[in-house]
Amino acid sequence: MPNDPPWRLDIRPAGEDGLEINLGGRWCLNAQLPACDVLTAELGGRIRRVGIAAVGLTEWDSGLLAFLCGALRVCAERDIAADTAGLPSGAQRLIAMALAVPEQKVPGRDTAPPSLSARVGMATVEFLRDGPQMLHFLGEITQSLVRLAGGRARFRARDLWLEIEEVGPRALPIVAVISFLVGLILAYLGADQLRLVGAQIFIADLVAIGMVREVGALMTGIIIAGRTGAAFAAQLGTMQVNEEIDAYKTLGISPVDFLVLPRILALMLMVPLLTLYSGIIGILAGLLVSVTIFHVGVFEYYAETLRALELKHFLVGLSKGSVYGAMIAFAGCLRGMHCGRSAEAVGRAATSAVVTAILLITVAASIMTIVYYQLGI
Amino acid sequence: MPPVEVRDLAIGYGDFVVQRNLNFVVNKGDIFVIMGGNGCGKTTLMRALVGLQRPLQGSVLFGGEDFWGAPEEERQRLNRRLGVLFQVGALWSSLTLAENVALPLSEYTALTQARIAEVVSFKLALVGLAGFEEFYPAELSGGMKKRAGVARALALDPDILVIDEPSSGLDPLTARRLDELIVDLRDALGTTIVVVTHDLASILSIGDNSIFLDSEAHTMISTGNPQQALISAHPKVRHFLTRGTG
Numbered sequence: 001m002p003n004d005p006p007w008r009l010d011i012r013p014a015g016e017d018g019l020e021i022n023l024g025g026r027w028c029l030n031a032q033l034p035a036c037d038v039l040t041a042e043l044g045g046r047i048r049r050v051g052i053a054a055v056g057l058t059e060w061d062s063g064l065l066a067f068l069c070g071a072l073r074v075c076a077e078r079d080i081a082a083d084t085a086g087l088p089s090g091a092q093r094l095i096a097m098a099l100a101v102p103e104q105k106v107p108g109r110d111t112a113p114p115s116l117s118a119r120v121g122m123a124t125v126e127f128l129r130d131g132p133q134m135l136h137f138l139g140e141i142t143q144s145l146v147r148l149a150g151g152r153a154r155f156r157a158r159d160l161w162l163e164i165e166e167v168g169p170r171a172l173p174i175v176a177v178i179s180f181l182v183g184l185i186l187a188y189l190g191a192d193q194l195r196l197v198g199a200q201i202f203i204a205d206l207v208a209i210g211m212v213r214e215v216g217a218l219m220t221g222i223i224i225a226g227r228t229g230a231a232f233a234a235q236l237g238t239m240q241v242n243e244e245i246d247a248y249k250t251l252g253i254s255p256v257d258f259l260v261l262p263r264i265l266a267l268m269l270m271v272p273l274l275t276l277y278s279g280i281i282g283i284l285a286g287l288l289v290s291v292t293i294f295h296v297g298v299f300e301y302y303a304e305t306l307r308a309l310e311l312k313h314f315l316v317g318l319s320k321g322s323v324y325g326a327m328i329a330f331a332g333c334l335r336g337m338h339c340g341r342s343a344e345a346v347g348r349a350a351t352s353a354v355v356t357a358i359l360l361i362t363v364a365a366s367i368m369t370i371v372y373y374q375l376g377i
Numbered sequence: 378m379p380p381v382e383v384r385d386l387a388i389g390y391g392d393f394v395v396q397r398n399l400n401f402v403v404n405k406g407d408i409f410v411i412m413g414g415n416g417c418g419k420t421t422l423m424r425a426l427v428g429l430q431r432p433l434q435g436s437v438l439f440g441g442e443d444f445w446g447a448p449e450e451e452r453q454r455l456n457r458r459l460g461v462l463f464q465v466g467a468l469w470s471s472l473t474l475a476e477n478v479a480l481p482l483s484e485y486t487a488l489t490q491a492r493i494a495e496v497v498s499f500k501l502a503l504v505g506l507a508g509f510e511e512f513y514p515a516e517l518s519g520g521m522k523k524r525a526g527v528a529r530a531l532a533l534d535p536d537i538l539v540i541d542e543p544s545s546g547l548d549p550l551t552a553r554r555l556d557e558l559i560v561d562l563r564d565a566l567g568t569t570i571v572v573v574t575h576d577l578a579s580i581l582s583i584g585d586n587s588i589f590l591d592s593e594a595h596t597m598i599s600t601g602n603p604q605q606a607l608i609s610a611h612p613k614v615r616h617f618l619t620r621g622t623g
Contacts, residue, residue, distance in 0.1 A: 154484065159471075243467035247529075250427050250461045251481050252453035 006031045008056070011042055018049040024056035027064035036070035043074055050075060053086030065091060069098050137334045141264065144256045153257040163266035167228050171274060174227070178219050179211070179278035183285030186210050191294050200294050204304035207286030208279075213313045214320075216278035217271075218365060221324035224271055225357035229332035232263055233353035236336025237346040245337070255337070264329040271325030272318040279317060312377050320368055324361050331357035378441035380405050380537050380569040381426070386435035388421045394433060395421050398596045401588050403537075408563055408570045408583050410603060413590035414617065415575070420464075422590070423541050423573045427461050428452055439537070457485060460530030460568075462540040466522035468514035474501060474525050475510035481532040500528040504558060520551035527558065537569045538562070544576040552576065556583050577618060581607070589614045 008024035019042060027033060043050070052068065054060075068084075072095065075082040084092050114122065147153035190206035236259060239245050248255045283305060290296040335353040339345050381403035389395040395418035403409040413419050424430040426437055428444065437444045439455050447455065468477050478497045482488060488496070501507055504524040514522055523543065530538055543559065544552035556579050563570050574580060580587065580603045587606065589599040591613060599606055599614040607618050 239470070242465055242470065243463040244469050246424075246429055247461065247463060247467040247469065249429060250456055250459065251484070252456050253480070253484055 007033060009034065009038065011039070014051065017046050018051065019047050020051050020053070022053045022055050023064065026058055027060040027067070029061055029063040031063065033063045033067055036067045039071040040074045043071070043078065043080060047080060049081045049083070051083045051086065054088060057088070060088065060091060065094055065098070069095060072099060133338065134334060137337070138330070140256045141260060141330070144254065144261050147257065148261060153261060155258045155262050160262040160266060163262050164270055167224065167266050168270040168273065171224060171227060172277065175220055175223055175274050175278050176281050178223055179216060179281040180285045182215055182219055183207055183211055183282030184289055186215065186282065187286040187289035191289070200290070200296055201300055201304050203286060203290050203294065203296065204301045205308040208283050208305045208308045209313055211282030212279040212309060212317045214369070216282060217275045217317050217320035217324060218361070220271060220274045220278050220321060221328065221361045222358060224267070224274070224325070225328045225354050225361065228267065229328040229353045229357040230350040232329065232332030233336040233339070233349040234346055236333060237339030237349040240337065240339045241341050241346060260333040260337070263333055264326060267325035267329040268322050271328070272321035275317050275321030316372055316377060320365065323364050323368065327360040327364055328357045331360055379403060380440060381571065382438040384436050384438065386425065386437065387433040388418060388425050388430070389433050394595060396590055396595055399435070401597070401600060403569055403571060404586065405569055406563060406567050407585040408559065408572060410580050410584035410587040411571065411573045411590065412575060412580050412587055414592055417590040417592035419573045419575070419590060420541060423539060426571065427459055427539050428456050457533055458536045460533065460535035460538045462523065462526045462530045462538070462543070464541045464545055466514065466526040468522060468525055468529065470514050473511050473513055474506065477525065478529050478532050481529070485533060500531055503531070504528045519546050520555065523547065523555055524558065531562070535568065537571065539571045541573045543572060543574060544579055549578070553578065559583060577620065581618070589617070
């Protein structure tokens with residue numbers, strides 16, 4: 001009969017207060033074993049003794065042990081004498097090992113998950129701690145910059161060049177693609193509005209000033225935050241895990257001088273250059289759209305762009321690039337240096353670096369735009 | 378003046394005291410073992426000794442000079458008399474072995490590049506890694522990383538070498554060779570060595586003196602030569618040193 005279970009469980013009363021249990025057949029995990037409730041349900045009332053036998057047991061594995069251990073724990077709780085002498089000796093030893101140490105209540109592990117208000121509170125405390133931590137790190141960097149100005153901060157020039165190469169040339173393709181597409185979008189956006197008044201030539205002004213002054217720096221900042229800010233956090237975080245940062249400290253070498261300074265300098269130098277590059281690519285995209293779709297002459301567009309672009313727009317763009325670069329390096333290094341000592345913590349540091357960098361960039365962008373407007377630059 | 382003296386030290390995190398009332402002296406040229414079970418605060422004590430974590434209370438003296446009471450610059454100067462070997466080696470992963478050993482030298486000595494290169498080769502040869510100058514840490518086995526860590530810790534010829542868990546992650550033979558290296562270095566250079574470990578073979582074979590940190594009493598419950606401790610010390614220490622059979 002193929003549908004019969006391969007295992008057998010016989011439960012018989014034995015005398016006044018006893019129970020005889022026999023396990024037969026195949027007691028394996030893949031044999032659709034019964035839950036141990038079947039047995040524990042019988043253990044109530046006046047039962048004081050349980051005898052377990054295994055007459056006709058052909059095969060067994062953890063399935064048998066899991067089934068019995070549940071029942072035997074209940075027996076122990078209710079002071080019921082259990083006799084397992086009838087089981088195979090291997091099973092007896094494993095059951096004895098499993099029951100040797102009573103279930104432990106580990107402090108701090110059995111508490112319910114914190115309530116909503118508790119979690120809100122913890123998140124707030126965490127958030128408030130972030131501010132002083134940032135200020136502290138900013139202070140360390142400032143001290144380090146002062147040492148650098150006095151010629152006393154030490155890092156290896158090679159590290160600076162490596163970072164510059166990583167941040168600059170290697171980021172050119174992705175910055176080009178994004179800037180080209182953003183320039184294209186700006187041109188379409190402008191063309192749609194300017195066509196109403198027949199002033200399509202002013203697409204050139206919009207794209208040139210927009211890209212050079214604002215959008216180039218913003219796009220570059222966001223790309224570099226995702227590309228390099230996260231990398232900084234992961235690099236420094238891994239060094240933290242490997243105790244490399246501690247090794248610098250015990251030698252009296254400031255990790256801020258040695259690791260953070262070259263990264264901040266590299267970004268402050270390279271992001272403005274990438275911003276400039278992004279602006280030029282954006283203008284080329286605008287030119288392409290205007291000439292092919294909106295029938296503006298190449299030379300007209302060129303002349304209009306030159307007329308629109310004043311030096312101040314370049315300076316605004318470059319200054320923004322430099323500030324964004326500093327913000328990205330700051331966020332990346334901050335999260336890396338305060339990274340915990342696990343693989344998970346490194347991942348969190350990288351994520352948090354990008355989020356922090358983008359937040360800082362956006363805030364800085366708003367402040368600078370307002371200040372420059374008020375100053376009439 | 379003993380090279381290291383610890384007075385009434387308490388270490389921990391915030392309100393949580395891991396160990397308190399620690400008092401011990403490390404004699405010159407000794408291999409001093411800080412032992413205890415997992416989670417007893419061995420590594421925390423080591424971090425307080427090497428200046429990475431401020432103790433809650435008490436003082437650490439190097440040659441009679443108080444470390445934690447001193448201003449930052451003084452602490453850095455004292456720190457340079459200390460070489461540290463971290464548990465995972467902590468070699469700087471972006472630098473080659475030669476650069477790892479050379480960095481402290483170029484930071485703190487006025488030696489020329491050529492002279493530094495000679496010293497680096499010598500230190501690497503000392504730990505049996507001659508010819509590995511241009512290797513990066515990731516290209517080495519666990520035992521070689523520890524040896525390279527020793528070479529870097531020895532770069533500035535420290536008076537005191539602090540080693541955290543020398544045998545962790547090493548097979549018994551490699552661990553024993555590292556122990557032999559530690560003893561050889563002590564014999565040859567006269568360096569005072571503080572070893573934080575729970576490895577019985579190391580404790581019994583290389584330790585001249587020791588303290589035992591207990592995680593329940595939250596303080597040290599035994600001092601003295603580990604071999605002696607095996608016979609005479611606190612039952613808990615004997616229990617530990619005999620893997621619970623004595």
